[in-house]
Amino acid sequence: MTDRFIVGLLGAMAYGELSAFERLSSDARFSPTLQDRAALGRIAVLEFGHFESVSDALIELGEDVESAMLPFQSSVDSFHERTRPADWYESMMKAYVIDSVSADFYQAIAKFLDPATNSLIERIMAADDTSSVLQRRLRSMLDDDPRLASRLALWGRRLVGEALTQVQRISQENGFIPGISTAERQQLLAGLSRNHSRRMSQLGLTA
Amino acid sequence: MTDRFIVGLLGAMAYGELSAFERLSSDARFSPTLQDRAALGRIAVLEFGHFESVSDALIELGEDVESAMLPFQSSVDSFHERTRPADWYESMMKAYVIDSVSADFYQAIAKFLDPATNSLIERIMAADDTSSVLQRRLRSMLDDDPRLASRLALWGRRLVGEALTQVQRISQENGFIPGISTAERQQLLAGLSRNHSRRMSQLGLTA
Numbered sequence: 001m002t003d004r005f006i007v008g009l010l011g012a013m014a015y016g017e018l019s020a021f022e023r024l025s026s027d028a029r030f031s032p033t034l035q036d037r038a039a040l041g042r043i044a045v046l047e048f049g050h051f052e053s054v055s056d057a058l059i060e061l062g063e064d065v066e067s068a069m070l071p072f073q074s075s076v077d078s079f080h081e082r083t084r085p086a087d088w089y090e091s092m093m094k095a096y097v098i099d100s101v102s103a104d105f106y107q108a109i110a111k112f113l114d115p116a117t118n119s120l121i122e123r124i125m126a127a128d129d130t131s132s133v134l135q136r137r138l139r140s141m142l143d144d145d146p147r148l149a150s151r152l153a154l155w156g157r158r159l160v161g162e163a164l165t166q167v168q169r170i171s172q173e174n175g176f177i178p179g180i181s182t183a184e185r186q187q188l189l190a191g192l193s194r195n196h197s198r199r200m201s202q203l204g205l206t207a
Numbered sequence: 208m209t210d211r212f213i214v215g216l217l218g219a220m221a222y223g224e225l226s227a228f229e230r231l232s233s234d235a236r237f238s239p240t241l242q243d244r245a246a247l248g249r250i251a252v253l254e255f256g257h258f259e260s261v262s263d264a265l266i267e268l269g270e271d272v273e274s275a276m277l278p279f280q281s282s283v284d285s286f287h288e289r290t291r292p293a294d295w296y297e298s299m300m301k302a303y304v305i306d307s308v309s310a311d312f313y314q315a316i317a318k319f320l321d322p323a324t325n326s327l328i329e330r331i332m333a334a335d336d337t338s339s340v341l342q343r344r345l346r347s348m349l350d351d352d353p354r355l356a357s358r359l360a361l362w363g364r365r366l367v368g369e370a371l372t373q374v375q376r377i378s379q380e381n382g383f384i385p386g387i388s389t390a391e392r393q394q395l396l397a398g399l400s401r402n403h404s405r406r407m408s409q410l411g412l413t414a
Contacts, residue, residue: 034277038258041228044255048251051245055245065242066240066242
């Protein structure tokens with residue numbers, strides 16, 4: 001386990017959370033009701049809280065937050081460019097897919113990390129009901145308008161494809177988890193994809 | 208003092224804060240450095256906190272937050288449409304002008320309100336260093352690039368003009384403060400304008 005890997009991991013997380021915050025709060029404006037706008041805003045604010053926790057961790061390690069984030073800026077930005085939601089429904093789905101795939105990813109790699117980083121990641125990821133709030137809202141959207149199902153199923157597939165590519169790209173830039181074998185790595189990615197399919201099925205969507 | 212006036216006032220504040228949150232966090236993306244993005248994001252998150260405090264106050268009064276905000280949605284939205292910042296510098300100036308003019312406005316009308324609403328507004332507006340953070344950042348921007356001064360001075364003038372029109376429009380929609388005379392009202396608006404000029408001068412800008 002090298003320190004550089006941890007700094008890179010935290011830098012990627014920090015930039016990911018900061019971008020998620022900005023994208024979600026911009027998308028909030030297109031919500032169908034003011035109540036939904038407030039709900040999406042609240043989720044964005046939680047992401048900003050994550051960004052601040054990760055930043056604090058980097059500062060504690062004596063690292064400069066900006067320098068840690070910079071190497072990941074262009075790939076995260078281009079991920080967002082490739083996955084611009086066409087409307088509020090797609091924003092909600094995107095928030096849900098990204099939130100849950102990243103949580104899964106961080107959980108999956110946690111076992112390869114030293115105990116301190118492991119518990120840091122647990123702390124950042126825990127105590128946050130973003131995923132269940134989004135899931136409930138998506139479910140009620142789909143109940144209200146079943147015609148959304150095929151469009152959102154397709155969109156979910158595209159998102160998870162891009163998200164997995166993103167995980168691989170960032171991991172390559174940062175050096176994949178030190179000490180992980182090719183088999184373990186394939187297993188990890190297959191696990192992310194499987195969990196995603198399960199979540200889509202729970203929403204009644206074909207993954 | 209009628210309850211409807213208070214509900215209207217809180218509704219306007221709530222929608223104003225929610226919109227400010229969304230606009231600021233969208234604009235954050237165009238910041239020159241990641242550090243500035245984080246700083247603008249942090250200010251946006253504070254605005255969201257204000258929105259939540261005002262929402263809580265409305266709920267305590269037994270009011271529906273969404274219904275209280277709705278009457279002000281189109282005028283606030285059109286204010287933002289008319290004052291779209293062209294770049295990050297203009298975003299910062301807009302944030303500063305709106306934040307300080309609204310704080311002044313709420314403070315100025317506080318004396319016409321009942322003690323409970325008065326202290327609620329004090330609570331929401333206090334304990335927040337948004338204005339001084341923005342002022343410091345604007346000052347250092349102007350030091351770094353003095354050519355910005357004339358553009359930002361012009362922009363500041365337009366913003367305050369629009370903001371005062373906005374205050375009058377919202378006040379008319381909501382019925383201006385009950386019991387206030389025409390002279391007191393003119394005085395209030397003149398005070399807002401005077402404070403703005405003083406702040407612009409402090410930045411070395413011609414108001």
